[in-house]
Amino acid sequence: xxxxxxxxxxxxxxxxxxxPGTYYxxxxxxxxxxxxxxxxxxxxxxxxxSPVSSVWEAQIVLLNTCSVRKKPEDKAFSLMxxxxxxxxxxxxxxxxxxxxxxxxxxxxxxHRNPHVDFVLGTGDLALLPGLVTxxxxxxRFRKRTELPERxxxxxxxxxxxxxxxxxxxxxxxxxxxxxxxxxxxCIVPSTxxxxxxxxxxxxxxxxxxxxxxxxxxxxxxxxxxNSYGKNLLEGNVPFAQLLWKISxxxxxxRIRYTSPYPRDFxxxxxxxxxxxxxxxxxxxxxxxxxxxxxxxxxxxxxxxxSFKEIATRIRETVPGVTFSxxxxxxxxxxxxxxxESTCQAVRDIRFDAAFTFAYSTRPGTPAGDREDQIPREEKxxxxxxxxxxxNDITRDINVAYVGQELEVLFDSASPxxxxxxxxxxxxxxxxxxxxxxxxxxxxAKVKVTESHLWGFSGTLV
Ligand code: SAH
Ligand code: SF4
Ligand code: F3S
Numbered sequence: 001x002x003x004x005x006x007x008x009x010x011x012x013x014x015x016x017x018x019x020p021g022t023y024y025x026x027x028x029x030x031x032x033x034x035x036x037x038x039x040x041x042x043x044x045x046x047x048x049x050s051p052v053s054s055v056w057e058a059q060i061v062l063l064n065t066c067s068v069r070k071k072p073e074d075k076a077f078s079l080m081x082x083x084x085x086x087x088x089x090x091x092x093x094x095x096x097x098x099x100x101x102x103x104x105x106x107x108x109x110x111h112r113n114p115h116v117d118f119v120l121g122t123g124d125l126a127l128l129p130g131l132v133t134x135x136x137x138x139x140r141f142r143k144r145t146e147l148p149e150r151x152x153x154x155x156x157x158x159x160x161x162x163x164x165x166x167x168x169x170x171x172x173x174x175x176x177x178x179x180x181x182x183x184x185x186c187i188v189p190s191t192x193x194x195x196x197x198x199x200x201x202x203x204x205x206x207x208x209x210x211x212x213x214x215x216x217x218x219x220x221x222x223x224x225x226n227s228y229g230k231n232l233l234e235g236n237v238p239f240a241q242l243l244w245k246i247s248x249x250x251x252x253x254r255i256r257y258t259s260p261y262p263r264d265f266x267x268x269x270x271x272x273x274x275x276x277x278x279x280x281x282x283x284x285x286x287x288x289x290x291x292x293x294x295x296x297x298x299x300x301x302x303x304x305x306s307f308k309e310i311a312t313r314i315r316e317t318v319p320g321v322t323f324s325x326x327x328x329x330x331x332x333x334x335x336x337x338x339x340e341s342t343c344q345a346v347r348d349i350r351f352d353a354a355f356t357f358a359y360s361t362r363p364g365t366p367a368g369d370r371e372d373q374i375p376r377e378e379k380x381x382x383x384x385x386x387x388x389x390x391n392d393i394t395r396d397i398n399v400a401y402v403g404q405e406l407e408v409l410f411d412s413a414s415p416x417x418x419x420x421x422x423x424x425x426x427x428x429x430x431x432x433x434x435x436x437x438x439x440x441x442x443x444a445k446v447k448v449t450e451s452h453l454w455g456f457s458g459t460l461v
Contacts, residue, residue, distance in 0.1 A: 016057045018090040023049040024058035028076060029066025031258065032192075032221050033099055035172045036125060037064045040098065042162045043128045055086065060094050060132060065101035067187045069360035073101055080113045087115050094135045096120060096128075100191035104364075106145050119145040122192055126160050161206055167214035169411055169441050175203050175242070176222030181261065183288070184299045184366040185331060185359060188223055197228050200236045204245055211251035216441070217409060218246060219256040226260035226269060240272040247278035253443065254409060256428070258284045259326070263302045265310050274318045281318055282352075282428035285311065286326035290345025291338040294331055298367070304345050311349055322427040324353040329386055330379030331359045332370040339382050343389050352397055352427070354390045358383045391453055398429070398451035405461055406431060408446045410439045430455030 023044045027037040040062055041051065052058050063079060066072040080097065087093050096118045097109050103121035110119060117135040120127060127146050161174075179188050180195040207218055220242075222228060228239040237245065239257075246255055255278045260269075262285055273279050285307075289295050292303050302310075314321055327346070329339060346354065358379040362368045406425035414420040414432050421439055422432040431446050432455070445461040 016052075016054055018059065018092065019052060019057045020059050020092070021049055022052040022058045023060040023062070024052055024055050025062045025064060026055070026079065027064045027099075028072040029064070029068065029100065031172050031219070032174060032223075033064055033066055035174060035221060036099065036122070037062075038164070038172075039125050039162055040064065040128055042164050043125065044132065047129055047132060055083070056090070059090075059092060060096070062096045062098055065097060065099035067100040067104055067191050067362070069357065069362075071360070073105075076101055077112070080109070080116065084113065084115045094118075094132060096131065096135070098122075098125075098128075100187070103191045104187065110145065121146060161202070163206055163209045163213075165213070168210065169215065169409075170217040170219065171210045171215045172219045172221055173203060173206060173210070174198065174221040176225060176228050179223035181224055182299060184297065185328060185362065185368070187362040187365060190364065192223070195224070195227065195230065197222075197230065197236060200229075200242060200245070203242065204249070207246055207252065208249055211249050214251070214441075216251065216443075217254040217256070218252055219258060220246075221258060223259070224261035224264065225257045226266070227264045238266075238268070240266065240268040243269075243272050243276055243279050247276050252278055254426070255279045256282065259286055260284070262287070262300075262307050262310055265314070267313075270314050270317045273314070273321065280426050280428060281321045282324070282426070283314060283321060284324045284326075287345065287349070288326060288328050289331065289334075289338070290327075290342035291334075294334055294338050294342075297333070298328075298331060304341070308345075308349060320427060322352040322429070323349070324355070324428070325349075325351045326355045326357070327386065328357050328359050329382040330374040332367050332374065333372040334359075334374060334382075339386075343386060346386065346389055346393065350393050350397065351390065352429075353394055354386075356383055356386050356390065395451070395453055398453070398456065401429070401448045401456060402451050403448065405445050405447050406456070406458070407443055408433075408458075409443045410435070410441065412440060413437055425456075431458055432456070433458050433460055435460055 025037045025040060027033055044060060049060055055061055063076055065076040083095055094117045097116050098120045100122060102119045106119045109116060118131045120131060176195060176197045178193040178195045182189050226239045228242060229236045243255055246252055287307055288298055288300055290304055311323060327342060361373060408423045408425050408431045410421050410423035412422055414422045419434055420432050421435045421437060422430060425431050433446055446458040447461050448456045448458045450457040
């Protein structure tokens with residue numbers, strides 16, 4: 001799904017005409033949201049709608065929003081505003097706002113945007129077809145807001161899943177919804193509700209169907225994915241055993257999962273990464289801060305030392321394993337010395353990659369209500385510095401791969417260089433080679449010839 005800037009909406013010359021029976025979905029946020037958008041697309045396709053590549057053509061426009069930081073919220077509000085004039089030009093358009101902002105800011109969305117036809121929270125995507133149908137019939141008279149009650153319901157509000165009919169090489173499969181960790185900076189527990197695990201049988205059935213269609217790589221999704229099965233339903237298995245069961249499905253060659261929570265990384269899981277052939281040798285392990293005091297204030301229940309111990313244990317058990325992480329800088333009250341501790345932890349642990357964020361104040365969260373917020377310029381300065389620290393490490397780690405052979409699952413033609421294809425290695429490094437497109441969808445060995453910040457160039461072995 002492409003990112004559309006509000007500027008793209010200003011009437012260009014030769015703007016396409018609206019086409020009845022079409023839809024366009026704009027997605028912000030995490031893979032869970034990307035996956036929800038796919039589910040929404042499948043529901044719309046069941047109703048007979050087909051996708052179009054621009055918002056001007058679409059009859060149904062859905063905005064699947066994210067609340068994790070202020071920026072994606074601002075973008076969604078700005079696009080909603082722009083769509084008001086588009087709706088004047090195309091009065092048959094149905095506009096739905098879905099996702100995490102819909103769940104927590106429905107009233108504000110309604111108030112600021114009377115042209116929105118319906119607001120649908122994150123609870124039950126199966127309500128979408130009804131909302132769309134009703135909006136098509138009655139939109140001039142009635143607006144609907146659906147925020148399915150989700151608190152406390154452990155099993156009943158696990159959404160039904162819809163497997164498409166077309167083949168996908170790589171697929172995302174949610175195995176757990178919501179989050180029970182309540183990190184003090186984070187909005188997700190409010191937008192996604194309490195932690196619920198999907199039944200094991202249902203997950204396996206879905207992956208079996210995907211494998212039958214040709215899927216080779218599965219990424220399991222959950223906010224604290226390794227606590228899967230904590231609220232055990234009868235017949236559910238713990239996370240490590242789930243990985244084994246998935247690996248037994250013929251056709252599934254690779255399994256990833258995101259994001260595990262550091263404290264809940266069991267020894268059984270570490271050994272499964274080593275022993276289960278399909279599980280990739282890459283762990284995304286969010287540290288968030290490298291300072292114990294800040295971690296405590298974030299309500300992350302581990303220390304820098306215990307985090308390092310887990311990383312060391314994984315490294316000692318799983319040869320060649322790589323790590324990525326998430327880090328927030330400028331948490332309220334973070335001192336220069338505490339920020340420096342984070343930089344030091346990054347240097348000590350040597351992650352292969354880090355997703356770094358300037359802390360974004362989320363109203364209604366404990367940290368959002370604090371008065372000792374760090375000024376924006378200071379957060380951005382820390383962010384730029386941390387990115388430099390990490391980039392040096394990434395470059396340095398990657399140089400050592402030159403001359404090695406990696407196993408790559410090719411997934412696409414390289415967008416930049418004609419005649420080249422790309423894919424990810426088992427260590428989750430992006431690798432690009434000269435090669436024909438018939439190799440896409442297959443795994444091959446590549447010898448690394450050049451290292452970059454983004455990954456490797458290489459030659460087919
Ligand atoms: N459940 C996952 C993270 C989901 S949100 C986990 O705990 O690892 C993805 C990332 O966004 C988080 O890891 C965190 O680094 C970042 N994030 C969450 N809330 C944020 C905020 N208020 N400001 C900046 N970054 C935030
Ligand atoms: Fe947010 Fe923390 Fe839950 Fe991750 S574990 S979703 S950061 S509350
Ligand atoms: Fe994902 Fe953003 Fe919601 S990160 S869970 S879409 S708040």
